[in-house]
Amino acid sequence: MREKTYVEDINRSIYDIRNDEKDAYRVKEGLTAEIVEQISHEKKDPAWMELFRLHSLQIYQEMKLPDWGPPIDELNMDEIVTYVRPNTRMSAKWSDVPKEIKDTFELLGIPQAERKSLAGVGAQFDSELVYHNVRQEVAAQGVVYTDMESALKGDYADMVRKHFMKLVTPRDHKFAALHGAVWSGGSFVYVPSGVSVTIPLQSYFRFNAPGAGQFEHTLIIVDEDANLHFIEGCSAPKYNIANLHAGCVELYVRKNAKLRYSTIENWSKNMYNLNTKRAKVEKGGTIEWVSGSFGSHVSYLYPMSILNGEGAKAEFTSITFAGKGQNLDTGTKIVHNAPKTSSYVNTKSISKDGGISTFRSSILVTNQARQSKSAVSCQSLMLDDRSRSDTIPAMDIRTQDADIGHEAKIGRISDEAVFYLMSRGITEEDARAMIVSGFADNVSKELPLEYAVEMNHLIRLEMKGSIG
Amino acid sequence: MKQKLNMKVNPLPVRTWNWLGMNETTLEQAVMTEGDIKIDIPETIVQVEDFDNDFDSVSTGMGSDMNKLIYLSNIETQVFQTLKEKKEKKALKLHFYYENKAQDLNIIGLDLKENSEMIVIMDYTSSKKGQGTIGIQTKIRAEKNAKLCLVQIQCLGDGFCCMNDIGAICQEGAEIQVIDLILGGKSTYVGCKTKLEGDRSILKAEIGYLIDHQNCLDMNYVALHEGKNTVSEIHASGVLRDQAFKLFRGTIDFQRGCAGAQGEESEDVLLLDDTVINQTIPLILCAEEDVQGNHGATIGKLDEELLFYLESRGICQKEIYEMMAKARIDTICRKIPDEEAQIQVKNYMEGRSSDE
Numbered sequence: 001m002r003e004k005t006y007v008e009d010i011n012r013s014i015y016d017i018r019n020d021e022k023d024a025y026r027v028k029e030g031l032t033a034e035i036v037e038q039i040s041h042e043k044k045d046p047a048w049m050e051l052f053r054l055h056s057l058q059i060y061q062e063m064k065l066p067d068w069g070p071p072i073d074e075l076n077m078d079e080i081v082t083y084v085r086p087n088t089r090m091s092a093k094w095s096d097v098p099k100e101i102k103d104t105f106e107l108l109g110i111p112q113a114e115r116k117s118l119a120g121v122g123a124q125f126d127s128e129l130v131y132h133n134v135r136q137e138v139a140a141q142g143v144v145y146t147d148m149e150s151a152l153k154g155d156y157a158d159m160v161r162k163h164f165m166k167l168v169t170p171r172d173h174k175f176a177a178l179h180g181a182v183w184s185g186g187s188f189v190y191v192p193s194g195v196s197v198t199i200p201l202q203s204y205f206r207f208n209a210p211g212a213g214q215f216e217h218t219l220i221i222v223d224e225d226a227n228l229h230f231i232e233g234c235s236a237p238k239y240n241i242a243n244l245h246a247g248c249v250e251l252y253v254r255k256n257a258k259l260r261y262s263t264i265e266n267w268s269k270n271m272y273n274l275n276t277k278r279a280k281v282e283k284g285g286t287i288e289w290v291s292g293s294f295g296s297h298v299s300y301l302y303p304m305s306i307l308n309g310e311g312a313k314a315e316f317t318s319i320t321f322a323g324k325g326q327n328l329d330t331g332t333k334i335v336h337n338a339p340k341t342s343s344y345v346n347t348k349s350i351s352k353d354g355g356i357s358t359f360r361s362s363i364l365v366t367n368q369a370r371q372s373k374s375a376v377s378c379q380s381l382m383l384d385d386r387s388r389s390d391t392i393p394a395m396d397i398r399t400q401d402a403d404i405g406h407e408a409k410i411g412r413i414s415d416e417a418v419f420y421l422m423s424r425g426i427t428e429e430d431a432r433a434m435i436v437s438g439f440a441d442n443v444s445k446e447l448p449l450e451y452a453v454e455m456n457h458l459i460r461l462e463m464k465g466s467i468g
Numbered sequence: 469m470k471q472k473l474n475m476k477v478n479p480l481p482v483r484t485w486n487w488l489g490m491n492e493t494t495l496e497q498a499v500m501t502e503g504d505i506k507i508d509i510p511e512t513i514v515q516v517e518d519f520d521n522d523f524d525s526v527s528t529g530m531g532s533d534m535n536k537l538i539y540l541s542n543i544e545t546q547v548f549q550t551l552k553e554k555k556e557k558k559a560l561k562l563h564f565y566y567e568n569k570a571q572d573l574n575i576i577g578l579d580l581k582e583n584s585e586m587i588v589i590m591d592y593t594s595s596k597k598g599q600g601t602i603g604i605q606t607k608i609r610a611e612k613n614a615k616l617c618l619v620q621i622q623c624l625g626d627g628f629c630c631m632n633d634i635g636a637i638c639q640e641g642a643e644i645q646v647i648d649l650i651l652g653g654k655s656t657y658v659g660c661k662t663k664l665e666g667d668r669s670i671l672k673a674e675i676g677y678l679i680d681h682q683n684c685l686d687m688n689y690v691a692l693h694e695g696k697n698t699v700s701e702i703h704a705s706g707v708l709r710d711q712a713f714k715l716f717r718g719t720i721d722f723q724r725g726c727a728g729a730q731g732e733e734s735e736d737v738l739l740l741d742d743t744v745i746n747q748t749i750p751l752i753l754c755a756e757e758d759v760q761g762n763h764g765a766t767i768g769k770l771d772e773e774l775l776f777y778l779e780s781r782g783i784c785q786k787e788i789y790e791m792m793a794k795a796r797i798d799t800i801c802r803k804i805p806d807e808e809a810q811i812q813v814k815n816y817m818e819g820r821s822s823d824e
Contacts, residue, residue: 068483068485068486360484360485367742367743382756382759385724387755387757391751391752391753391754392751394485396745396747397737397739397767398745400740400741402767402769405766406763408750408752408762408763409761412758
């Protein structure tokens with residue numbers, strides 16, 4: 001009898017560290033106008049933002065839950081605490097961050113990464129940032145990297161107001177409306193025209209409070225001919241009750257600018273990750289999404305690229321690893337709305353131990369998008385027959401002068417490939433491990449080195465088995 | 469006044485974003501009356517009056533609302549049965565002709581006994597200028613090692629709406645080949661769902677279409693793999709021009725336990741105008757480890773090298789596109805195992821060209 005290939009679960013020991021709950025302030029569970037007002041007052045919002053929050057709440061109450069995708073009926077908003085402020089103020093020095101919180105970020109490797117290879121770091125703990133700093137030389141170039149709350153009130157207040165939830169509006173879907181009502185934390189980045197930020201900026205979102213929600217907002221504007229790599233990381237310890245993450249990312253890529261947005265999502269397996277990300281790319285601009293989805297109980301995640309200027313480009317590279325108890329629905333949406341735009345989508349997914357992985361996408365080519373090109377490739381690997389892997393790609397093409405290609409493959413580890421490697425003197429265990437590692441390698445090589453290391457740390461593809 | 473039904477047809481087996489408008493299609497349809505069929509039946513095929521085989525268990529591609537329409541319209545199933553072990557090479561021909569204002573619905577049952585073979589050719593034609601709505605539901609049960617080639621040729625006038633619904637169950641080693649040619653009609657809805665229940669059963673579907681003016685084509689093909697080593701192939705190829713709309717849903721569904729199954733689907737669409745709308749959603753659903761599933765789609769214009777080659781031979785772009793459009797239909801037409809039907813398609817295509 002043949003023993004099944006065994007792929008070990010992600011080692012979560014570091015991510016499962018729980019800090020004592022020493023928050024300074026939290027709202028009651030549930031979602032009411034009073035709670036939204038409380039959050040707004042607590043955060044000292046400008047008047048327009050308070051009205052925006054209340055309007056979003058109204059939309060949230062009107063909208064229905066999606067009738068597609070993984071089930072989210074068990075997510076009870078009456079049990080979710082939407083705002084938890086940690087017992088510290090934001091600082092630009094790690095030494096000012098309370099030791100327990102600092103130790104957690106140390107274990108996650110954030111300060112070390114900052115010293116070695118980052119241009120700036122934002123670290124959020126529950127609903128608020130506890131650390132935010134940007135290198136002097138980067139700030140001197142005119143790059144703005146700050147927390148959203150400061151941006152909302154400071155020199156860039158008008159710019160924030162002009163762009164905030166204009167790309168992802170509260171009417172987008174129910175959880176975008178929820179985000180509009182209770183958002184807190186996140187980062188604002190502005191890269192001026194012609195500035196190239198050669199080393200990445202990073203925001204890390206850490207969730208500690210059980211039964212709470214995190215709703216950070218990231219707004220990035222990369223001006224004409226500028227260049228930025230932004231990295232986002234997220235993790236949380238596992239609790240027995242549901243946690244909710246409904247963040248929002250809005251990216252504006254101006255003429256001939258380039259933005260790479262990398263994410264390693266490693267939420268705990270009690271997390272509902274209902275995140276919304278969208279980029280609008282102008283003439284000659286480029287957006288590159290690199291995404292690894294490993295955590296969460298349920299994920300709805302489809303970064304969207306709107307190619308709105310001639311020659312704009314989008315690349316989307318992702319890997320999803322769905323293990324026991326996980327239902328990860330991921331993919332991308334691309335709109336070609338200008339001539340000579342191009343998109344390239346390359347996704348991989350692995351399902352094991354009853355995990356469900358779904359790739360969902362849409363490619364829309366309007367009749368403005370003559371001479372546009374799109375290529376989509378998705379590959380899924382099933383590691384046992386208790387798991388599930390679905391592919392749901394949609395294409396809507398409205399011009400004759402477009403070149404659209406799509407391919408998808410689903411299967412298991414090929415016996416022929418294992419045999420070939422074994423005939424070269426490699427053991428079956430090693431051969432299977434090599435094949436699975438190679439499957440994920442396409443994506444990991446697109447990640448910055450530190451994140452590729454983290455990804456390798458996340459996926460311990462320990463293989464054993466033999467044909468007996 | 470006739471009772472009207474708000475129908476949701478061609479449901480996607482797994483829903484996706486509603487804003488795409490691909491999850492299902494909404495239709496309003498009044499109850500219909502049973503239409504006439506001109507039948508040309510080979511000797512070894514039997515038309516059964518009192519049929520005890522239960523076709524109710526066969527679900528179809530257009531979905532349960534089609535059954536509601538049939539129930540309300542009170543239409544009887546006309547069943548054609550093969551004899552056990554009998555391999556009939558002559559086609560059973562069912563000719564459907566529709567007059568102006570037709571509201572006709574027919575249900576056909578095809579019951580293939582063990583080790584038998586049958587060819588069925590169904591053609592739908594109408595008065596050129598008239599209008600109407602027609603429906604045909606075809607339910608198939610193929611017993612062990614039975615083989616069916618089902619050809620459906622839709623050459624309706626521009627005023628007709630067509631609902632063409634197919635459902636099939638294949639037992640061990642059974643094979644169904646479906647050839648669908650959609651060449652006319654104002655709006656056409658095609659659903660085809662095949663349950664590959666028995667081990668080693670096979671579905672091969674070839675779809676060819678030519679949609680122009682403001683006409684629309686809405687399709688839903690589903691291959692449900694239940695048995696081990698089952699095989700499905702769904703290939704669609706077509707041309708859109710003017711303000712035509714087309715939606716192709718194609719699903720390969722690997723159920724748990726269908727070890728060794730293979731599924732492949734592809735679509736190749738040639739778009740001739742900037743005013744067309746072409747929607748495609750090819751699904752692979754997989755709950756089994758030991759399977760191979762592939763899908764691919766090529767949408768848009770002709771390959772540049774091919775275009776250059778033909779232009780260098782003195783053919784203008786317009787002619788090249790016309791030629792390639794015709795070639796797509798010809799390729800599928802050649803697979804029809806009946807010369808008379810092939811000629812019918814060619815004549816219809818020539819008639820279309822001379823009209824333009």
